[in-house]
Amino acid sequence: MAYVVYKGATVYFSENVYEPAEDSFLLADACIDYIRDNSRVLEIGTGSGFVSAVIRANKKNVDLIASDLNPHALNCAKNNNVEVIRSDLFGGFKPAHQFDTIVFNPPYLPTGDDERLQGWINFAFDGGEDGRDTIRRFLSEVNQYLKPNGNMLLLVSSLTNPKEVIRLMNNEDFNVSTICEDSCFFEKLMVLHGKLDS
Ligand SMILES: C[S@@+](CC[C@H](N)C(=O)[O-])C[C@H]1O[C@@H](n2cnc3c(N)ncnc32)[C@H](O)[C@@H]1O
Structure with a gap:
């Protein structure tokens, strides 16, 4: 099985x-x-x-749970000692303002009907026509799961129209800042930090 070593964590990954x-x-x-x-x-x-796994390797005493809807991802994450449940976004969680921080690297590629991949791996990439389908759903729910003063870290790409994502975050009462960026081959990646107004 292939693996990657990064900042103290060794993480295996598999097909799909x-x-x-x-x-x-x-x-x-x-x-x-x-x-x-x-x-x-x-x-x-x-x-x-x-x-x-990287959070675990670098932070002390973090109470961390993860989710995915791809069953292959669940097996893989469990093998990497990550506590994970199967859930479509927040479907498996109670909206009880329980988390200090919620993080998401969403599927963000603009994807037409004829561009979808076969099988579960499509969920890793397919952001719908404008790349923001899953991001929109995520942002419409996320603040019900965050504590007052909670934080959100959301990965976005220049392909996803970050200005529009920031507007959506502002509409959900988040103060937003861009905290890091990286230019890759065909896109610029950035992490948006959203802090709830309390
Ligand atoms: C770009 S990948 C990121 C994977 C991993 N977090 C990383 O950064 O390497 C997006 C992940 O989100 C999952 N995903 C997509 N839509 C989802 C949804 N509605 N609910 C839960 N997970 C979803 C995909 O199955 C995929 O594993």
């Missing part, structure tokens, strides 16, 4: 599961900077469990 890439590394770095020790964290769409 998103292979950790530049977007995963950028979000993991942001998590190390912004997640506090002794806090409660939810990672939506954990894939192999890479980001959660």
Whole structure:
């Protein structure tokens, strides 16, 4: 099985599961900077469990749970010692303002009907026609699961129209800042930090 070693974490990944890439590394770095020790964290769409495993390796006493809807990802994340449940976004959680931080590297590629991939791996990439289908759903629910003063870390791409994502976040009462960026081959990646107005 293939694996990646990053900042103290060794993470295995398998077929039908998103292979950790530049977007995963950028979000993991942001998590190390912004997640506090002794806090409660939810990672939506954990894939192999890479980001959660890096958080675990670098933060003390973090109460961390992850989710994904791809069953192959669940197996993979469990093998990487990440506690994970099967859930479509927040479907498996109670809206009880329970997390200090929620992180998500969503499927964000603009994808037409004829561009979809076969099988579960499509969920790693397919952001719908404008790349923001899953992001819109996520943002319409996320603040019900965050504590007052909670934080959100969301990976976005220049392909996803970050200005529009920021507008959506502002509409949901988040103060937003861009905390890190990385230019890749065909896109610019960034992590948006959303802090709830309390
Ligand atoms: C770009 S991959 C990121 C994987 C991993 N977090 C990383 O950074 O390497 C997006 C992940 O979100 C999952 N996903 C997509 N839509 C989802 C949904 N509605 N609910 C839960 N997970 C979802 C996919 O299965 C995939 O594992």
